[in-house]
Amino acid sequence: MSTWALVPLKNLAQAKARLAPRANAALRRALVLAMADDVLAALTGVDCIERVVLVSNEPEAGRLLHEQRLDVFYTSDHEGLNSELEEATAYAAAQGADRVLIIHADLPWLTAESLDAFVSQCPEETVCVARDKIGTGTNAVLSPLPLPVPLVFGQESLPAFQANGRKLGVDIQVTDDPALAEDIDHPDDFTKLVSEQEAGRSPGPATAQLLQDLENYRAERAG
Numbered sequence: 001m002s003t004w005a006l007v008p009l010k011n012l013a014q015a016k017a018r019l020a021p022r023a024n025a026a027l028r029r030a031l032v033l034a035m036a037d038d039v040l041a042a043l044t045g046v047d048c049i050e051r052v053v054l055v056s057n058e059p060e061a062g063r064l065l066h067e068q069r070l071d072v073f074y075t076s077d078h079e080g081l082n083s084e085l086e087e088a089t090a091y092a093a094a095q096g097a098d099r100v101l102i103i104h105a106d107l108p109w110l111t112a113e114s115l116d117a118f119v120s121q122c123p124e125e126t127v128c129v130a131r132d133k134i135g136t137g138t139n140a141v142l143s144p145l146p147l148p149v150p151l152v153f154g155q156e157s158l159p160a161f162q163a164n165g166r167k168l169g170v171d172i173q174v175t176d177d178p179a180l181a182e183d184i185d186h187p188d189d190f191t192k193l194v195s196e197q198e199a200g201r202s203p204g205p206a207t208a209q210l211l212q213d214l215e216n217y218r219a220e221r222a223g
């Protein structure tokens, strides 16, 4: 079975707007890139994933993120997350993929091991989703192609996926794993990320390095 990973990445000028009270535009941009780097590195460490594709209308996506097995599927502005991902999924199917793993780029604690576990516990013909930390969001969808249920990322996406599954007679298996659940959306999430690192629970290397640089910079200014 040929499984492709699709990672949506919002335009950098707009990404992580909800973090604005806690992080300025430069920090938000650096954080988005660092977390994406870590997610891509984890994905490229999973043997059963044949290709990793960033799905983005960010013109600089390809230049900013250089992973060996990384491709970029450029989308146009203002399409929206779900339709960009549906397009990328159709492209993957046309290129021979049998299954896609759609996974968000804001999961700094993601590891190749957690991804391996998520993929291996999912029967090939089943749709498996990873629940977010709040409980009603969806951070990853692993699905055979063509997609048996439409993509409904956004507010309250997990119940929406489940309702569509029931309507269409498609079984949807839900996974709870902190590495897949802990996304960074709100100012408190960022505060927690910083304190977890201080407590020795480091996120992926690119995010950890960014937090270290930030701490050094702040210490220099204070001192």
Ligand SMILES: Nc1nc2c(ncn2[C@@H]2O[C@H](COP(=O)(O)OP(=O)(O)OP(=O)(O)O)[C@@H](O)[C@H]2O)c(=O)[nH]1
Residues within 6 Å of the ligand: 007, 008, 009, 010, 011, 014, 015, 016, 017, 018, 019, 055, 056, 057, 075, 079, 080, 081, 084, 103, 104, 105, 106, 183, 184, 185
């Ligand atoms: N390609 C694409 N990716 C998106 C879009 N919106 C969100 N994403 C990505 O989808 C994932 C989850 O996004 P969110 O948690 O909503 O992140 P965000 O939109 O940057 O956050 P806010 O601006 O604070 O709402 C992340 O990987 C984002 O980069 C979009 O319109 N297009």
Ligand SMILES: O=C(O)[C@H](O)COP(=O)(O)O
Residues within 6 Å of the ligand: 132, 136, 137, 138, 139, 152, 153, 154, 155, 156, 157, 158, 183, 185
């Ligand atoms: O489907 C989802 O849960 C959203 O695409 C992402 O939700 P978030 O904004 O909570 O990350």
